[in-house]
Amino acid sequence: MGTGKRIFLLAAVWLVLITSLHYWRNVRRVPVDTLRVGYLPITCHLLVPVSHAHLKGSDLAFEPVKFTSWPDMIEALKGGELDMTFILAPIAITLIKQGVPIKVVLLGHRDGTAVVVKKGLTSLGQLAGKTVAIPIRYSMQNLALRTLWRQAGLSLQELDAVEMAPPDMPSALASGGIWGYIVGEPYAAQAEMAGTGTVLYHMKDAWPGFISSVVVVNLDAMKRKGVKIKRLLNAFYAEARWIEHHRVEAAHFAAEMYGLPEKLIRYVLTTPPDRVSYHNIMPKEREFQFIASLMVEEGLIDSVPSVSIVDTSWFDADLVKERMGWTEGR
Amino acid sequence: MDRGTLRRRISSISGFVLLILVWEGAIRLFHVSHYKLPGPVDVGKGLLELAGSGVLLDHVIASLFRVTWGYFLAVVTAVPLGLVLGIWRGAREVINPLIQFLRPISPLAWIPIALLWLGVGDPPAIFLIFLSSFFPLVVFSMSGVESINVTYIRVATNFGLKGLELYMKVIFPAALPSIVTGLRITLGTAWLVIVAAEMIAVKSGLGYLIVDSRNSLRTDYVIGGMIVIGAIGLFLDHMIRKLEDLPGIRWHGKQR
Numbered sequence: 001m002g003t004g005k006r007i008f009l010l011a012a013v014w015l016v017l018i019t020s021l022h023y024w025r026n027v028r029r030v031p032v033d034t035l036r037v038g039y040l041p042i043t044c045h046l047l048v049p050v051s052h053a054h055l056k057g058s059d060l061a062f063e064p065v066k067f068t069s070w071p072d073m074i075e076a077l078k079g080g081e082l083d084m085t086f087i088l089a090p091i092a093i094t095l096i097k098q099g100v101p102i103k104v105v106l107l108g109h110r111d112g113t114a115v116v117v118k119k120g121l122t123s124l125g126q127l128a129g130k131t132v133a134i135p136i137r138y139s140m141q142n143l144a145l146r147t148l149w150r151q152a153g154l155s156l157q158e159l160d161a162v163e164m165a166p167p168d169m170p171s172a173l174a175s176g177g178i179w180g181y182i183v184g185e186p187y188a189a190q191a192e193m194a195g196t197g198t199v200l201y202h203m204k205d206a207w208p209g210f211i212s213s214v215v216v217v218n219l220d221a222m223k224r225k226g227v228k229i230k231r232l233l234n235a236f237y238a239e240a241r242w243i244e245h246h247r248v249e250a251a252h253f254a255a256e257m258y259g260l261p262e263k264l265i266r267y268v269l270t271t272p273p274d275r276v277s278y279h280n281i282m283p284k285e286r287e288f289q290f291i292a293s294l295m296v297e298e299g300l301i302d303s304v305p306s307v308s309i310v311d312t313s314w315f316d317a318d319l320v321k322e323r324m325g326w327t328e329g330r
Numbered sequence: 331m332d333r334g335t336l337r338r339r340i341s342s343i344s345g346f347v348l349l350i351l352v353w354e355g356a357i358r359l360f361h362v363s364h365y366k367l368p369g370p371v372d373v374g375k376g377l378l379e380l381a382g383s384g385v386l387l388d389h390v391i392a393s394l395f396r397v398t399w400g401y402f403l404a405v406v407t408a409v410p411l412g413l414v415l416g417i418w419r420g421a422r423e424v425i426n427p428l429i430q431f432l433r434p435i436s437p438l439a440w441i442p443i444a445l446l447w448l449g450v451g452d453p454p455a456i457f458l459i460f461l462s463s464f465f466p467l468v469v470f471s472m473s474g475v476e477s478i479n480v481t482y483i484r485v486a487t488n489f490g491l492k493g494l495e496l497y498m499k500v501i502f503p504a505a506l507p508s509i510v511t512g513l514r515i516t517l518g519t520a521w522l523v524i525v526a527a528e529m530i531a532v533k534s535g536l537g538y539l540i541v542d543s544r545n546s547l548r549t550d551y552v553i554g555g556m557i558v559i560g561a562i563g564l565f566l567d568h569m570i571r572k573l574e575d576l577p578g579i580r581w582h583g584k585q586r
Contacts, residue, residue: 003576015398022395025388026534041545065450068541072530075445082450167545171365190547259546 033225035062035232038073038085041258042166043185043268043276044108044213045086049257050250051232051239054327060232064257069165070136077102083221083229089214090138093292096305101219103311104283105233108213109240111204112268112276113141114188115148116197117180118173124152124200126179133164133172133181140212141182143294148206173197184212185268185276186260193267204274211291214283217311230314237315238323240278247273285310368550376550377557380539390558392534393524396452400459400527401520408467409509413501415468416475426472433465437523441530455527455535462523463516470512474505514570521563536562 039045048064055061065082067073070091076082078100086108095102117127134142142161149159164172166187172178174196191197203210215236222229243250247269255262268275288309295301350370356362357369364372380386415422437458444454478501486500528537536555543551 007573007576011402015402018391018395018398021391026392026395066533068529068545071442072445075442076450079446079449167547175366259542259548261547 033228035083035221035225035228036065036081037062037232038065038067038076038082038087040067040070040073040086041260042187042213043254043265044112046109046243046250046254046276046278047215047236047239048086049253050243051236052257053253054239054242055235060228060235062232070138077216077218080218080220082218083225084215084217084232086213086215088136088139089211089288089291090140090143090295090300091136092214092216093288093295093305093309094138094301095216096307096309097301102216103219104214104288104309105217105311105314106215106236107211107281107283108215110277110280111202111208111210111274113144113182113184113203113210113212114199114275115145115180115182115201115206116169116173116188116191117200119196119198121180121198121200124148125154128154128158129160130179131160131162131177133169133178133183134161135166135183136163138300140210140291141184143291143298144203144207144210145182146298147294148201170194170196186264189268189271189275190264193264202275204277209280209287211283211287230316231319233314234316234319235323237281238320238327240281241320241324242327243278282312282315283310365547365549368553372550373553373557376548377554380551380554386539386558389534389536389539389555390562392532392538393528393536393559394562396455396527396535397459397520397524399452400456401463401517403456404460404463404467404516404520405513408464409471412468412471412509413475413497413505416472416505417501422472429465429468433469437462438526441526445530450530451532454530455524455532458527459520459523462519466516466519467509467512470515471505471509474508474512475501477508478504510574514567514574517566517570518563521559521566525559 037048039048052062052064065076065085067076070088073082073085073087074091074095077085077087077095084105089104092102092104096104115124121127132145134145136142145161146156146159149156162178164178164181166183169178169181169183169187170191173181173191174194180197180200188197188199192199215233217229217233248266251262251266251269254260254265258265285308289304292301292304292309296304353367354370357367368376377386415425440458440461441454444457448454448457482500482504483496486496491499524535525537525540528535529541532538536559540552540555543549543555
């Protein structure tokens with residue numbers, strides 16, 4: 001059958017052609033022992049673009065794996081695809097409780113979250129009975145909103161919270177779909193810059209030292225690549241110190257990797273400068289036990305995990321000093 | 331090109347022209363802000379930017395690569411399975427309910443499982459596309475066999491045809507029209523699923539382009555990506571329709 005053979009041949013040629021094109025253009029080969037680090041394009045994960053830019057070409061170069069949603073990241077982490085990842089603190093605690101072999105080793109940053117409301121609104125009480133967006137139930141943003149809500153003397157029954165992808169929040173606010181939202185930067189700053197929303201609370205004022213995302217390490221990877229992971233964590237720690245003194249340059253790296261307007265990231269990092277903090281990013285067990293107990297209160301988990309959540313044994317002051325010297329001396 | 335073809339071409343192009351006019355007109359009339367709906371000119375500029383930097387071509391290659399593998403894997407597994415089930419009644423009675431049970435589950439529902447089993451990168455995306463085509467293709471080739479005129483098979487067996495020869499010479503060609511219809515429909519579905527499949531942890535492809543542009547607040551790239559997906563879908567459909575019109579495929583007359 002001539003036609004059959006021709007079709008078959010054509011299909012085979014196409015298969016080979018498209019496969020080789022794909023491998024040539026889109027698949028980057030990385031050394032097998034390269035660490036894979038998950039992140040989302042938000043300023044809470046700013047350590048990823050900054051460290052990636054600094055460490056490129058060095059022996060600590062890592063492969064950043066970009067996600068667009070938390071659930072996808074969770075599955076990749078559970079599947080053992082990531083050596084470490086930046087992830088929301090309540091998700092990390094839930095996973096530890098589920099027995100996923102991870103530990104919290106570092107914080108993404110502190111503060112850097114805000115409650116944004118429609119222009120003209122001035123108090124949380126005006127949101128009662130109106131739709132308010134949160135990123136996901138298992139987020140510190142959700143816990144913070146509920147806490148602030150109760151502190152304002154409002155009834156939780158009047159809180160109409162919906163889950164929404166952070167990039168959609170500013171436009172939903174502008175179009176009137178929601179009356180307010182709580183989110184990590186830069187999606188609070190975006191509404192502020194566009195003039196469609198006002199920041200009601202910065203977490204730096206409402207909840208000083210607020211934790212949003214944390215870095216977790218996969219303990220199976222730790223067994224195999226422990227030395228390298230420890231070195232990278234110390235490098236991250238040093239990079240956080242660098243960010244504090246080079247906010248404008250850091251904004252540049254982030255804008256490049258995230259594909260977001262540089263103006264927006266620079267605004268987040270500088271207006272005011274303590275909007276986000278990269279100081280004091282060492283996690284403390286006490287803080288996480290508190291978050292876990294808050295999660296129990298809100299019914300997100302049934303009890304506090306019986307194992308420790310935090311592990312900071314990787315910290316090595318000499319190594320941090322060495323990494324800082326290295327970064328400054330580039 | 332004769333008059334009829336020319337007229338048809340003009341008609342089909344005028345639909346697109348109309349769409350662009352309504353689009354631009356609506357933006358001007360209702361003063362739609364740029365970030366809610368960029369105009370045709372902005373989107374065109376965005377597309378040129380993407381094409382000029384070579385990024386667009388890379389995304390197209392990535393998407394076509396995943397669709398090709400997912401779809402081809404479905405074809406080489408589903409068609410033989412359908413042919414066997416079409417003849418072998420006992421197996422069909424056992425397996426068909428399973429297929430009918432799995433078929434209505436959207437490939438999107440498999441995303442969590444795909445990520446857990448296959449990790450990050452091309453394999454889960456290919457797997458989702460495979461799923462979108464596999465079950466319908468089994469059904470199409472199975473019903474293709476079932477609908478074969480019994481006389482054909484009786485005549486063939488009278489002539490002493492058996493086993494593989496019976497399959498290759500009679501059953502497969504007779505079921506071919508139904509299989510080809512299945513191929514066309516499932517290619518459409520496979521392409522439809524590409525955006526969703528590429529929303530999960532890949533770094534390339536048209537679906538990724540859309541999600542990534544959404545995160546970086548570039549609505550013009552989002553719409554640009556949609557336009558490219560539509561155009562390629564149109565092209566794929568055109569190609570596979572040519573397959574349907576081949577003489578070898580219209581074994582017992584055109585049935586459409």
